[in-house]
Amino acid sequence: MDRERRNEVSRRDFLWRTTSGAAVLGVGALAAQAWAEQAAPAGDAAQSTARKPILPHGKLGRTGYPVTLVSFGGILLKGSVGTRVLQLAIDRGINLVHTSASYGGGASVAAFGELFKAAPAYREKVFLCLKSLRPEKESEIDDMLRALGVENADAVLTELHSPDPKRVDAIRRQQDALKKKGKVRHTGFVCHGDMNDVLELVLDQHKDYFDVALLAMKLVPNPANRDKAAADEAGQRFLANLKALRKAGVGILSMKSGAKEAVKKGAAVYGPHIKAYLEAGADSMLTSMDTLDQVDMVTRLELRNPHLTPDERRAAAEFHDSQAGTCRMCAACKKACPQGLPVNDLMRFRMYDVDYGLHEHARTEYESLGVDFRQAASRCGDCTACASVCPVNLAGPTTVRDTAIALG
Ligand code: SF4
Numbered sequence: 001m002d003r004e005r006r007n008e009v010s011r012r013d014f015l016w017r018t019t020s021g022a023a024v025l026g027v028g029a030l031a032a033q034a035w036a037e038q039a040a041p042a043g044d045a046a047q048s049t050a051r052k053p054i055l056p057h058g059k060l061g062r063t064g065y066p067v068t069l070v071s072f073g074g075i076l077l078k079g080s081v082g083t084r085v086l087q088l089a090i091d092r093g094i095n096l097v098h099t100s101a102s103y104g105g106g107a108s109v110a111a112f113g114e115l116f117k118a119a120p121a122y123r124e125k126v127f128l129c130l131k132s133l134r135p136e137k138e139s140e141i142d143d144m145l146r147a148l149g150v151e152n153a154d155a156v157l158t159e160l161h162s163p164d165p166k167r168v169d170a171i172r173r174q175q176d177a178l179k180k181k182g183k184v185r186h187t188g189f190v191c192h193g194d195m196n197d198v199l200e201l202v203l204d205q206h207k208d209y210f211d212v213a214l215l216a217m218k219l220v221p222n223p224a225n226r227d228k229a230a231a232d233e234a235g236q237r238f239l240a241n242l243k244a245l246r247k248a249g250v251g252i253l254s255m256k257s258g259a260k261e262a263v264k265k266g267a268a269v270y271g272p273h274i275k276a277y278l279e280a281g282a283d284s285m286l287t288s289m290d291t292l293d294q295v296d297m298v299t300r301l302e303l304r305n306p307h308l309t310p311d312e313r314r315a316a317a318e319f320h321d322s323q324a325g326t327c328r329m330c331a332a333c334k335k336a337c338p339q340g341l342p343v344n345d346l347m348r349f350r351m352y353d354v355d356y357g358l359h360e361h362a363r364t365e366y367e368s369l370g371v372d373f374r375q376a377a378s379r380c381g382d383c384t385a386c387a388s389v390c391p392v393n394l395a396g397p398t399t400v401r402d403t404a405i406a407l408g
Pocket residue numbers: 333336337338339340341343377379380383384385386387396397400
């Protein structure tokens with residue numbers, strides 16, 4: 001970014017952060033006209049953005065899209081401030097954005113919609129990914145497109161958390177229909193469940209079908225010993241699966257790597273962290289941001305050389321170690337439970353609640369699962385099957401019971 005543009009953006013950021021500046025910019029109302037005036041015209045400008053991003057970029061698998069190495073996760077967005085954060089991210093060159101109707105009870109989609117409706121040129125500057133929870137419900141994507149004020153999305157990423165062939169069939173029917181109707185351009189799935197088994201099912205039977213995968217990256221081993229035999233079996237399996245997906249042409253978006261925490265710690269942590277996950281196989285790191293300062297930091301990072309220096313590898317390894325107690329999303333607890341409880345889902349909701357501070361989101365997800373964990377926990381008795389297989393000492397009857405009480 002040249003100095004003049006940096007200065008211009010810095011001044012605007014400064015104005016935004018100050019009370020008087022907010023008044024000057026009229027951000028209390030966030031007038032639609034103001035969005036429109038700041039947006040570049042659609043058409044040629046939008047296409048050239050896609051052709052040559054201003055930020056370091058790679059290629060999103062067989063979509064061929066020149067995705068920026070940092071992409072925008074919308075789970076934290078709400079209100080006009082959220083819209084402003086999204087706008088700055090796009091202004092700074094981030095060219096892939098993701099949202100879902102489930103985020104913030106619809107607040108995220110509303111914040112995206114506020115920008116896209118007022119200034120449609122912003123839609124043209126990004127690869128828009130929408131998460132789908134229910135492939136059998138056709139109105140789900142229609143409702144989101146309407147709320148966003150857009151005609152289509154670039155990719156639909158439907159939840160696929162267990163290696164269930166029937167679920168994949170339902171997803172394929174959903175996505176074929178959406179493509180036929182011109183509502184989405186590319187197929188995709190999202191997984192934060194039984195990671196390796198799902199990826200192996202996709203690789204075995206559907207690798208030519210899915211264009212994009214949004215994957216929880218908790219199984220990526222520590223970058224300090226990634227290639228050594230000391231690294232765990234599940235982690236090595238995951239790295240091999242990522243490599244095979246990439247080879248098959250599936251674009252990889254990283255999530256739940258700890259990026260949100262890394263962003264809060266600043267460039268010295270987030271920079272090495274993103275490089276470590278690009279090295280592991282991601283094409284772009286989906287990063288949840290909800291402040292202008294965070295957008296400012298991630299878009300100023302020097303990522304033209306994505307290789308880790310020895311110091312950066314040490315910093316990435318240290319941050320990786322600091323996340324050691326968090327759920328790896330291996331699903332071993334679910335597979336071990338004699339009651340057939342989705343313990344891994346419960347632990348993920350706990351992560352939203354305790355680690356991310358997304359209390360409302362955690363409760364919404366818990367309710368939508370429709371499992372009475374409080375009652376189930378009362379039947380655990382002497383069982384410690386989930387505890388005995390959990391690699392991070394997280395799952396166990398006490399955690400299950402306490403989490404059920406907290407979210408129920
Ligand atoms: S302790 Fe309870 S939740 Fe854990 S495996 Fe046993 S029955 Fe399932």
